[in-house]
Amino acid sequence: MATLKLTYFDYHGGRGEAARLALAMAGIPFEDDRVRPDEWPRRKAEMPFGAIPVLEVNGRILAQSNAINRYVGKLAGLYPSDPWEAALCDEAMEAVEDINNKLAATRLLPDERNKSQLQLLAEGPIPFFLAAFARRLENRGGVYFAGDRLSVADLKVFTLMRYLRSGMLDYVPTDLPDRFAPKLMEHYERIKSDPRIAAYYAKLGVRL
Numbered sequence: 001m002a003t004l005k006l007t008y009f010d011y012h013g014g015r016g017e018a019a020r021l022a023l024a025m026a027g028i029p030f031e032d033d034r035v036r037p038d039e040w041p042r043r044k045a046e047m048p049f050g051a052i053p054v055l056e057v058n059g060r061i062l063a064q065s066n067a068i069n070r071y072v073g074k075l076a077g078l079y080p081s082d083p084w085e086a087a088l089c090d091e092a093m094e095a096v097e098d099i100n101n102k103l104a105a106t107r108l109l110p111d112e113r114n115k116s117q118l119q120l121l122a123e124g125p126i127p128f129f130l131a132a133f134a135r136r137l138e139n140r141g142g143v144y145f146a147g148d149r150l151s152v153a154d155l156k157v158f159t160l161m162r163y164l165r166s167g168m169l170d171y172v173p174t175d176l177p178d179r180f181a182p183k184l185m186e187h188y189e190r191i192k193s194d195p196r197i198a199a200y201y202a203k204l205g206v207r208l
């Protein structure tokens with residue numbers, strides 16, 4: 001078994017969370033390297049693209065969250081082997097990145113522009129994407145994003161939903177998923193109640 005070290009920020013969400021969940025769900029041991037904000041300027045210089053997550057595999061470094069999710073998904077049995085289902089899994093993960101990138105672009109804006117940009121996202125792109133996710137899910141039978149079993153795509157969408165519902169995002173109402181994507185809420189609740197997910201967060205003392 002490869003020696004794995006997953007480096008990401010020290011919070012229970014974001015671009016590193018799906019890989020952490022996949023490894024934990026499959027019982028694959030890994031070093032959970034959580035970077036504190038004060039360490040980041042020094043650590044950033046060590047990262048291939050100046051960003052995290054990164055995964056170290058027997059000393060070799062892999063960057064980019066979705067590349068990591070695919071690799072870890074294969075190790076964990078949470079990435080489809082069928083080419084079409086794998087493409088569906090990728091589609092959902094890339095769509096989450098579209099939203100992540102829009103949200104990330106607001107972070108360095110001065111206060112007033114940050115507020116207006118987040119309000120604009122909450123009025124347009126976020127509801128649009130939520131409804132689109134819900135439609136894609138329904139088209140595929142309403143249970144999983146790729147094939148008839150759980151994949152890293154479900155874990156990544158779940159992580160985004162947790163974030164949107166968490167209240168961590170100023171000016172983004174936490175009830176957007178309930179209002180615009182009830183089917184996606186059912187998916188969220190299903191993933192949340194998976195005993196492996198519940199056990200993972202319970203062990204970390206995180207209330208879901």
Ligand SMILES: N[C@@H](CCC(=O)N[C@@H](CS)C(=O)NCC(=O)O)C(=O)O
Nearest residue numbers: 014015044050051052053064065066
């Ligand atoms: N496309 C990259 C984006 C990585 C990224 O921007 N990560 C953020 C955290 S979610 C980061 O490292 N931010 C700190 C920085 O850029 O200094 C991926 O999907 O992994």
